[in-house]
Amino acid sequence: MTSEPLSRKRIVAAAIELIEREGADAVSMRRIAAELGVGVMSLYNHVPNKDALLSGVAESVLSEIEFTDDPAAHWTDRVRIQARAFRQIAHHYPRSTMLVVSRQLHSNAGLLPVERALATLRSAGFDGPEAVKMLRMFIAFIVGTLLREVGVTPSFAPMPATLRADQVDPELFPTVAELAPMLDRCDPDEEFDFGVELLVQAISVHRERAPGEPDALPGSAAPSPERLG
Structure with a gap:
């Protein structure tokens, strides 16, 4: 039985699973390669670096x-x-x-x-x-x-x-x-x-x-005594 080909989607999915188990600090290209059972260099054909991988995780989740x-x-x-x-x-x-x-x-x-x-x-x-x-x-x-x-x-x-x-x-x-x-x-x-x-x-x-009414947000003019009354 042929295993699923390595792809960016599969790599990102593995990173998400690892993050949910152990947190983002556990992620490294070497660790993801081990999770997938592939050589670490093969990951770089799909994801250029760890930063790109983490962005891929964020985009996938979003x-x-x-x-x-x-x-x-x-x-x-x-x-x-x-x-x-x-x-x-x-x-x-x-x-x-x-x-x-x-x-x-x-x-x-x-x-x-x-x-x-x-x-x-x-x-x-x-x-x-x-x-x-x-x-x-x-x-x-x-x-x-x-x-x-x-x-x-x-x-x-x-x-x-x-x-x-x-x-x-x-x-x-x-x-x-x-x-x-x-x-x-x-x-x-x-x-x-x-x-x-x-x-x-x-x-x-x-x-x-109301138009022209003093804004209550910081930096705006304070309301007049008449309005406070």
Whole structure:
């Protein structure tokens, strides 16, 4: 029985499997060759170097996201759908997710979510600079959430460390002691939706502000006393 011919797709798939088992630090051209049972030099006929291989992993994972879109839906609903679609990679490929969010991809797979997000924001009436800033804001939130969920390092554990009220000095940290039971619980799905909803509502308010009304964002003029009253 003839084994499957070596190809870029097969090499990338082997890298993804290795990353999900042991993390991205385990990847090397020699290790991937061993996983596939081939000579290391044969890999270079399909992938020029490790950096290209890691980009291939990110593109492969990203290409599996289902970016469904309904142009007829309200722009806020489209933003929610797109944010949740991106997050699905953390469920299917938790460790490979970090490559997706840490590498600058210029392929079709890498540019598609950017195009969808910017087009949605522009259709809502935001100008170019606003759309770009809002996209970056969402990316920062999503990346931070994924870092916590996949536990890329101990500092970003998937769930908070066990924290009991009797472990906290209530004299020094009264608020932490009071909320310790809540700090010890985390529903990733609920908290992600909560964060997305806060961002959507914030940019909705920004979108609906009256023409000429002072912007509440940093660097803008403060509202007048009359408006505060």
